[in-house]
Amino acid sequence: MLFIIILVLTIICGYFFPWWFAVVIAFSMAFMLGKKPGVTFLIGFAALFTAWTIMALLKSIPNHNALATRVAHLFQLPNWVILLIVTAFIGGLVGGMSALSGILLRKAFTK
Amino acid sequence: MKAFISIAVTLLLIWALQTKFGDIPPVGKFLNPATGFWNNAESKHQNDEELHLDGLQGKVIIRFDERRIPHIFAENDHDLYYAEGYITARDRLWQMDIQTRAAAGRLSEVVGPKALEVDRYHRRMGMIYGAENCLKGMMKDPESKLLVEAYSDGVNSYIHHLKKRDYPIEFKLLDYAPEEWQPINCAYLLKNMSETLAGNSDAVGMTNDLKVFGIGTMNDLFPDQPFHDEPIIPAGTKWDFTPLPIPKPSASFIAQTSGMQSKEIIPGIGSNNWAVNGSRSANGYPILANDPHLNLTFPSIWYLVQLSSPTVNVYGASLPGAPGVVIGFNQNISWGVTNVDADVLDWYQVKFKDNSKNEYWYNNRWNKTTKKVEEIKIRGQKPLYDTVIYTHQGPVVYDNISQKPKEGHTDVPVGDALRWIAHDASDEFNALYLMNRGKNYKDYRRALTYFSAPAQNFIFADKDNDIAITPNGKFPLKFRDQGKYILDGSDPANDWQGWIPASQNPTVKNPPRGFVSSANQASTDSTYPYYLNWRFDLYDRGKRINDLLSAMKKATVDSFLVMQMDNYSMRAHDILPAMLKYIDPTKLDKEQAEAYDIVKNWDLHFAATSEGASIFNAWWLDFYHMVWDEFDRKDLPMHYPSYDRTEKLLLTDPGSKWFDIAGTPAKETCGDVLMKSFVESVNKLIKEHGLPGKNWQWGDVKNTHINHLANIPGFGTGKFFAGGTSSVIDALKDDNGPSWRMVVQLGPKVQGFGIFPGGESGNPGSYYYDDMFATWRDGKLDKLLFLGSANEESNRVKSTLTLSSK
Numbered sequence: 060m061l062f063i064i065i066l067v068l069t070i071i072c073g074y075f076f077p078w079w080f081a082v083v084i085a086f087s088m089a090f091m092l093g094k095k096p097g098v099t100f101l102i103g104f105a106a107l108f109t110a111w112t113i114m115a116l117l118k119s120i121p122n123h124n125a126l127a128t129r130v131a132h133l134f135q136l137p138n139w140v141i142l143l144i145v146t147a148f149i150g151g152l153v154g155g156m157s158a159l160s161g162i163l164l165r166k167a168f169t170k
Numbered sequence: 171m172k173a174f175i176s177i178a179v180t181l182l183l184i185w186a187l188q189t190k191f192g193d194i195p196p197v198g199k200f201l202n203p204a205t206g207f208w209n210n211a212e213s214k215h216q217n218d219e220e221l222h223l224d225g226l227q228g229k230v231i232i233r234f235d236e237r238r239i240p241h242i243f244a245e246n247d248h249d250l251y252y253a254e255g256y257i258t259a260r261d262r263l264w265q266m267d268i269q270t271r272a273a274a275g276r277l278s279e280v281v282g283p284k285a286l287e288v289d290r291y292h293r294r295m296g297m298i299y300g301a302e303n304c305l306k307g308m309m310k311d312p313e314s315k316l317l318v319e320a321y322s323d324g325v326n327s328y329i330h331h332l333k334k335r336d337y338p339i340e341f342k343l344l345d346y347a348p349e350e351w352q353p354i355n356c357a358y359l360l361k362n363m364s365e366t367l368a369g370n371s372d373a374v375g376m377t378n379d380l381k382v383f384g385i386g387t388m389n390d391l392f393p394d395q396p397f398h399d400e401p402i403i404p405a406g407t408k409w410d411f412t413p414l415p416i417p418k419p420s421a422s423f424i425a426q427t428s429g430m431q432s433k434e435i436i437p438g439i440g441s442n443n444w445a446v447n448g449s450r451s452a453n454g455y456p457i458l459a460n461d462p463h464l465n466l467t468f469p470s471i472w473y474l475v476q477l478s479s480p481t482v483n484v485y486g487a488s489l490p491g492a493p494g495v496v497i498g499f500n501q502n503i504s505w506g507v508t509n510v511d512a513d514v515l516d517w518y519q520v521k522f523k524d525n526s527k528n529e530y531w532y533n534n535r536w537n538k539t540t541k542k543v544e545e546i547k548i549r550g551q552k553p554l555y556d557t558v559i560y561t562h563q564g565p566v567v568y569d570n571i572s573q574k575p576k577e578g579h580t581d582v583p584v585g586d587a588l589r590w591i592a593h594d595a596s597d598e599f600n601a602l603y604l605m606n607r608g609k610n611y612k613d614y615r616r617a618l619t620y621f622s623a624p625a626q627n628f629i630f631a632d633k634d635n636d637i638a639i640t641p642n643g644k645f646p647l648k649f650r651d652q653g654k655y656i657l658d659g660s661d662p663a664n665d666w667q668g669w670i671p672a673s674q675n676p677t678v679k680n681p682p683r684g685f686v687s688s689a690n691q692a693s694t695d696s697t698y699p700y701y702l703n704w705r706f707d708l709y710d711r712g713k714r715i716n717d718l719l720s721a722m723k724k725a726t727v728d729s730f731l732v733m734q735m736d737n738y739s740m741r742a743h744d745i746l747p748a749m750l751k752y753i754d755p756t757k758l759d760k761e762q763a764e765a766y767d768i769v770k771n772w773d774l775h776f777a778a779t780s781e782g783a784s785i786f787n788a789w790w791l792d793f794y795h796m797v798w799d800e801f802d803r804k805d806l807p808m809h810y811p812s813y814d815r816t817e818k819l820l821l822t823d824p825g826s827k828w829f830d831i832a833g834t835p836a837k838e839t840c841g842d843v844l845m846k847s848f849v850e851s852v853n854k855l856i857k858e859h860g861l862p863g864k865n866w867q868w869g870d871v872k873n874t875h876i877n878h879l880a881n882i883p884g885f886g887t888g889k890f891f892a893g894g895t896s897s898v899i900d901a902l903k904d905d906n907g908p909s910w911r912m913v914v915q916l917g918p919k920v921q922g923f924g925i926f927p928g929g930e931s932g933n934p935g936s937y938y939y940d941d942m943f944a945t946w947r948d949g950k951l952d953k954l955l956f957l958g959s960a961n962e963e964s965n966r967v968k969s970t971l972t973l974s975s976k
Contacts, residue, residue: 073204079184086180096172114203122211126339126935130207132884146201146208149187153198156180163173 061092061099065106065154073114081107081150082157089161096162103158104151111150115143190345200342205335207342207935214937216969222976223327225252230973231960232257237952238930238938238968241476243960248320250479251493253973255324258473259351262490262932263328264338265469265879266355267348270491273297273358273365275546280346282549287575293544294558294573295369295582296565297361300593304357307595314599318353321493325351339934340880356599359491360623364592366464367509367624372705373517374583375809377655382806391811392704394651395696397818398744400709400716402627402641402688403676405695411674413699419649420663440707440901441508442734443629444687444715445637447680452724455917456631459730460497460506461908463901467879468886468940470928472910476957477606484606485922485956487910490932494602497912499922499956502609502633504914507626508688510641513703514591514623516652516666517583518563518659527559527569531660537562563587563659580807587659589666591644596622611636611679618642619672627688633916639686640677641693641702645670648701670700685719687712689899708814710740710897727923727951730913735949736899737776742786745817746774749789752841753848764862765852776900778869778893781862787871787895788855792847799831813897869893875905876927876943878934885934892947911951923951 486498625643
């Protein structure tokens, strides 16, 4: 459930707010709905990893990945798929850390 | 506590992802798919759109063809140029930003201290001073004012509606934001062109040559008229005007310079244009061709556009950031340009009274200098304040040696004031305004009077069967060789003494031979009463063009395209037989003999697959440098004699003392130097490319490529296989070549053809970023879609954008 909510909100808000707004989403949703810190981190990670992958592909596939290939070359990566994974991983890290912060903060309050 | 650490780590992570470290863009900002670079990926598919914009007076319809070239139809001129600005910004905003920043000396603001020297140079050579004067000239003229203001409003309308996520990718990479477009930016673009095409001087090297060798040798090695001559205005053309009195040469004083390596001016920029009248064309109407050669970049220097309003319907290549079409055609006329390279940049040695440099000696008394403080903002550092001293001639680019960077700008002397045409008020946009609307020869001549710099060979053809060519610009009235060497800045007789009247610029209309042409070579024969320059580009391409045209009876668009791709070497034609005569094959080893056979049987074409071309090229360069070894000095920047003079030496004076190589005890002759340079250049080829054979193909040996404007890896073409070289019509070499190829068939219904290496979009994430490249590389042209009206049916129109006021 938490996964789906973060995923969907991240994609929708991506069109209206700066990219770091995902932090607010993952943080607040984890604060409200999170259970165990470890699992919440993984859910946050997976949700943003997936959200960013979907958003990147929505743009990149109609482009035949031409731009992603050029940018991969610029960063000296072998191909655009690696670039996508790097992108998604950074998103995942942001999502995971935000979710973890959210759940840990609630735990600090509820203790 | 855990929560606190976790939140702190998260915030730190976000900060790190939002911050630019060195040249690496902010990773989170750049990579995130919502607002980062992924958002710049565009689909090839085009949609119809409707937009409401502030400031439009009526409705504008823009139709896009399959290359996404905009065909703009407006109800009045204001809306036309507004829409041109808007649509050009939509495709090329970053290019417009960075090119004007470069010209204005403002690169450091966005890229930091590494651009400081470039910025300082542009400030100190008076680019801002020139652009400000240029703007004054433009704003005095109601047409130019309308053009520039409406265009700027259009650009700004686009910028105001641009969301961060939609910033061009280069803004995201360099992490800065677009800024408001000022009318002066249009002037900066002109200054950019002037710097590229009329911003060089040989005076430093030439002055050193003069000191070392004396005036006798200089007049012999650096003559004012070339050996191989094929002037643009056919020799023998009569001048139908009474010239102004020519100024008397001053009691010249040769200024002192010291201590730097001279920038070798590499012959290379190789633009061509030609036109035939109906007597030589298949359908009885003129055909015109033009291929201006420049540094090739992505995005391309050119942006194709059709502009239509009740006063105009014109198609052609525009410069992003400048309103109007620069090279193109309308229903009645077509025109094109190549560079003139007249001497419009001179150096004056300044004698200051003391170290304060508040006064300088001129006209037998002390005169006040003016000082201009340039504030250069630097990203991540405090601004730099740089004081530039101006005399009445212009800025003293470097008033002491410490201001000069260790590398580069070797053609700029220290302690000398710069007099440059690009500093003067001018009104080039009016010239374009009039040319775009031109109906006949008279309109063409009138338009030219407004064009100052960079001077161009304007070629012309119209449907009334008139053809013409005019080396045109604002030319200073000079005594012979004025500015060939550094001038004494204290002597008023050395100043520019006025101007050649525009009506007396060299020109020819409908010459008996039935064609006109230019390829950057000398403008006129020696009978032209005024002095333009002592040197121009070599005759090779011009001669080849004229040979081909002379033999042409029924020219078509196709025969012109074949000519544009022609790579027959006039130089090899002129001198290779003489060079081969001196080679004794019995003295060569096996590989050298093989190379000798290849070059002996070479067809003199610089084709991509040619091995002979590689050998001739290497041999000639080695030979040239061996002959002029006297000019290779580490302590003093020297100017080398031209290829033309070297050819003359080889063909007419094989016993000349110049063939003797100074560092050897033996007394070398022409034959010795040819033999030695042949062996050395072939050995070098073997070392770099292996044994004679397929690896020696010219297309592999030369390094042809197109880079992104900011040299971003992955955003250019990489090396590609192509023929051509600087002395043939298809003068494609390294990253310099035909930046736009155009052929126009005039007639009852005009038909244009053209292609440029790149695409309309400046976005590396667009299909239209480089969709024309392959067609250009393969030597083909697109048939250009010239619509008669906004509603004309065409299956080539792929989408429509409608603009109207709010």
